[in-house]
Amino acid sequence: MLRFCAILVISCFATAALADDSCSVQAMNKKLAGAAKTSFVTKCTKDATAACDAQAAAKKLAGAAKTSFTKKCVSDAVGQ
Secondary structure, three states: OHHHHHHHHHHHHHHHHHHHOOHHHHHHHOOOOHHHHHHHHHHHHHHHHHHHHHHHHHOOOOHHHHHHHHHHHHHHHHOO
């Protein structure tokens, strides 16, 4: 239970960090282009998806509510 709470707290901080700088903004700040940008945004999107799934689980969402929440959360994190 303690481990779950620690993961939840970390995911909240990670999501807050992603909210401030979306993946697209981070890539632009790092002046990435081409394959490097694509790779960075792909990894960032995977990380955002994991964090959003953890938040959905913490909120005990399921079905369409979980899908909708995760889709919006990832979209906000990626910046699209």
